Amino acid sequence: MNGLRVDQRYVAYVMAMLNIEVSRAALQELAEALETQLRGLGFPDPSEPVDRDPELTFDPRWR
Amino acid sequence: MPNLPTQPRALTIAQASVMLREKTLSPVDLVDSVLDRIEETEGKLHAYAFVAVESVRKAARVAEQEIMDGKWKSPLHGVPIALKDVYRTAGIPTEAESRLLKGYVPEEDSGVADRLKQGGAVIVGKTVTPEFAYFTYPREESRARNPWNLAYHPGGSSTGSGVSVAADSAMGAMGTDSGGSIRKPAAMNGIAGLKPSFGRVTKRGVLQLSATMDHCGPLCKTVEDIALVMNVVAGYDPDDVTSIDVPLPNLTDDLNRGARGLRLGVERKHFFSEDVVASVRSSVDSALTIFETLGAVVVDVEIPDIDYAIAAASTIVLVEAGSCHRRWLRERPGDYEPGTRFMLQLGNLITATDYLQALQIRRRFKATMKDVFERNQLAALLTPTLSYASITLAERFPPPNEHDRGIPIKWNSHCMPFNFTGQPALSIPCGFTSDNLPVGLQIVGRPFDESTVLRIGKAYENATTWHLKAPPI
Numbered sequence: 050m051n052g053l054r055v056d057q058r059y060v061a062y063v064m065a066m067l068n069i070e071v072s073r074a075a076l077q078e079l080a081e082a083l084e085t086q087l088r089g090l091g092f093p094d095p096s097e098p099v100d101r102d103p104e105l106t107f108d109p110r111w112r
Numbered sequence: 113m114p115n116l117p118t119q120p121r122a123l124t125i126a127q128a129s130v131m132l133r134e135k136t137l138s139p140v141d142l143v144d145s146v147l148d149r150i151e152e153t154e155g156k157l158h159a160y161a162f163v164a165v166e167s168v169r170k171a172a173r174v175a176e177q178e179i180m181d182g183k184w185k186s187p188l189h190g191v192p193i194a195l196k197d198v199y200r201t202a203g204i205p206t207e208a209e210s211r212l213l214k215g216y217v218p219e220e221d222s223g224v225a226d227r228l229k230q231g232g233a234v235i236v237g238k239t240v241t242p243e244f245a246y247f248t249y250p251r252e253e254s255r256a257r258n259p260w261n262l263a264y265h266p267g268g269s270s271t272g273s274g275v276s277v278a279a280d281s282a283m284g285a286m287g288t289d290s291g292g293s294i295r296k297p298a299a300m301n302g303i304a305g306l307k308p309s310f311g312r313v314t315k316r317g318v319l320q321l322s323a324t325m326d327h328c329g330p331l332c333k334t335v336e337d338i339a340l341v342m343n344v345v346a347g348y349d350p351d352d353v354t355s356i357d358v359p360l361p362n363l364t365d366d367l368n369r370g371a372r373g374l375r376l377g378v379e380r381k382h383f384f385s386e387d388v389v390a391s392v393r394s395s396v397d398s399a400l401t402i403f404e405t406l407g408a409v410v411v412d413v414e415i416p417d418i419d420y421a422i423a424a425a426s427t428i429v430l431v432e433a434g435s436c437h438r439r440w441l442r443e444r445p446g447d448y449e450p451g452t453r454f455m456l457q458l459g460n461l462i463t464a465t466d467y468l469q470a471l472q473i474r475r476r477f478k479a480t481m482k483d484v485f486e487r488n489q490l491a492a493l494l495t496p497t498l499s500y501a502s503i504t505l506a507e508r509f510p511p512p513n514e515h516d517r518g519i520p521i522k523w524n525s526h527c528m529p530f531n532f533t534g535q536p537a538l539s540i541p542c543g544f545t546s547d548n549l550p551v552g553l554q555i556v557g558r559p560f561d562e563s564t565v566l567r568i569g570k571a572y573e574n575a576t577t578w579h580l581k582a583p584p585i
Contacts (some may be wrong), residue, residue: 057457066425073372088216098440099208105432107474108352109310109534111482 121145121280122211122582125337129187130285131177139179139190139234143172146192148189151280153540153585158256159275159282161197163237168192171234178232187340189232194282197238199328200317201225204235204546209243210256211447212440222284222317223352224328224345227279231344236282239272239578245288245321248451255509256298258584260549265508267297270295273331274301278583283286284332284341288318290325290429292497292527295539298331299497299552302541304569305331306338309525309560310534311356312343322432323354325425325531333399334579335540335569339363342562345481358455358560359527366563371571372407374491374564376400377484382418383495383526395551396496402575403494408568413488418529421477424470425532426524430466434459474532474564481533491564495526497539526554536562541578550578 117123120142123131131137149418150163175190195201198208200218202225207213225235246269249255256271258264259279266275270287274297277285287294289307298305306329313328320326330341343364348357380401385394397514400410434441437456445453484490530537535556542553553572557565573579 070165099319100321100436101318101353102323102432102436103353106500107310107324108356110356110358111476111485111559112476 119145119149119280121149121283123283124333125191125283125340128191129189129340132190133184133371135179139172139175140169142190142234143168143192145233145269146281148281149279150237153259153279153281156257156258156262156585157275157281158253158277159239159272159279160194161207161209161254161272162238164204165234167203168234168236175232175234184433185230185232186344188344189483190227191233191283192236193228193233193341194223194236194239194273194276194285196245196285196287196403197241198268198288198319199225199286200319201235201238201239203523206238206319208245209218209250210449210452211250212444218317220317223314223349224318227345230452233253234244235346239270239276239282240287241271242269242320244433245269245290245293245435246452246455247292247537248449249509250449253506257505258585260302261547263504263506264502264549264585265505266298267502269293270331272306273369274298274303274305277301277303277331277333279557279585280582284337286328286341286345287331288321289327289329289527289531290322291425291524291531293551294327294329294331295497295537296523297548298539299541300502301576302550302583303331303333303337304335304538304540304579305329306342306485306538306562306565307530307536308342309356309536310344312358312536312560313346313352313563314352314362316349316352320436322429323427324432324438325346335573336364336367336565338538339367339566346562361388361563363563363566366567367570368574369567370406371403371568373409374568375409375489376403376568377411377413377488377490377493379413379415379493379495382415383505385499387525388496388499389501390527391500391543391545392496392501392551394496396553399553399572400494402572403559406575407573410494411488411490413490413493414482415480415484417473417477417480420473421529422525423509424473424477425528427462427466427470428474428532430455430459430490431462431470434460434462440567449511450578475478477529478533481535487557491557492568495554495556497554501545501547501549501551509548530556538565539567540577542572543578
């Protein structure tokens with residue numbers, strides 16, 4: 050698979066965490082479906098990957 | 113001033129600054145002295161990714177004229193400062209040791225570079241870092257050597273920043289710290305390094321690793337130099353979403369108030385565990401005794417849940433780094449070094465629920481640290497900066513098949529908790545091992561109380577001579 054890679058270990062991890070048993074074929078199908086769906090959404094990644102993320106911050110002050 | 117070094121590059125910033133202002137030292141001569149030192153040592157040390165020979169000479173001539181004209185800007189006026197190669201610098205390459213940024217020359221300065229220039233400092237060059245300040249050093253030239261013993265690693269990820277200051281090939285340097293990356297090279301090179309409070313120094317224009325764990329800060333020969341650099345680079349920046357608007361005092365004002373009466377906490381279970389090597393333990397224990405002779409009150413404290421804090425902090429760094437590199441991981445995965453790609457991919461495998469749990473642990477641990485400080489009325493917490501002094505280059509760079517498969521947790525065990533809480537943390541030299549490798553003492557303060565942290569560090573320097581020792585290169 051080129052482009053976005055849905056790592057099957059990740060899917061397997063999520064399935065295991067949710068206590069769902071799944072066959073290898075079903076896992077493959079799910080991985081491909083996820084990839085198709087994410088590509089289809091076309092959500093834009095940051096234009097400059099290493100720029101500061103404008104959403105994420107933290108306040109260390111003690112209140 | 114008594115006992116000044118004969119070479120200008122061996123002066124502290126504070127010493128050089130007085131001479132520059134009094135016009136007994138020219139910025140041009142100071143820069144030439146530093147450039148000569150770079151020429152002399154770089155073949156062995158590899159501290160620099162890029163030396164800005166032409167632009168720094170030009171800037172020095174401008175500074176000289178400004179000072180001659182009575183337009184003195186700050187104690188950094190005419191002082192050559194190096195920047196880790198993740199700070200964008202206008203007209204000077206910024207490549208973060210990555211093929212993904214090969215040939216990148218920014219048009220604009222990072223906030224820190226901009227403030228340094230406004231203060232009259234001159235940018236001598238960019239110092240080596242692992243790729244994107246993470247873990248992997250791709251080129252042999254980026255694997256800097258420890259000036260105290262060339263067979264040893266000098267720490268990272270602000271690797272070249274630490275080496276350049278220790279070797280007098282920069283008067284001061286800026287680093288970044290997401291899990292100890294200023295304090296570790298400070299400790300391993302026998303110099304001072306400050307990770308300020310989160311939000312204290314602008315990260316505008318600095319390549320991101322972890323949005324909520326990254327900190328920018330200085331590495332210098334002395335605590336006083338740290339204060340002088342902080343006075344120029346710190347303070348609120350409305351163009352940085354992580355910057356926090358807390359008034360910045362003049363950090364040199366309280367430097368010489370001593371440690372008498374201050375309560376200093378020591379936690380033994382984690383920070384002095386059996387993982388801490390004997391020479392580090394004894395050096396830090398000796399430092400605690402010195403503080404008692406200075407009139408400080410050393411008190412034992414307990415810090416619950418610190419192991420959770422390190423695990424959660426690692427989760428946050430992995431996820432945030434993986435997130436900000438997502439597009440390049442998809443489009444240009446082969447351009448990353450395998451070790452970097454592995455770490456970034458690992459971040460993409462962590463679930464959102466795990467990340468949110470890490471944020472919950474962060475809130476709880478921040479409250480824990482507040483309680484520890486308030487219940488014990490602490491001015492600061494003292495720890496070893498690292499559980500060891502350094503490791504050999506052979507240990508740091510094993511054969512390819514064994515290479516870069518994760519960071520041993522002990523590397524970050526002493527520093528990372530304070531990236532997690534965002535508290536200011538300073539490393540200063542407090543001794544040497546039998547192999548003549550420096551040992552670091554970490555001083556951790558209350559949020560935005562850099563003033564007290566530096567005051568404690570200066571009190572220790574005034575009572576000792578570790579900070580005066582220079583590496584044998």
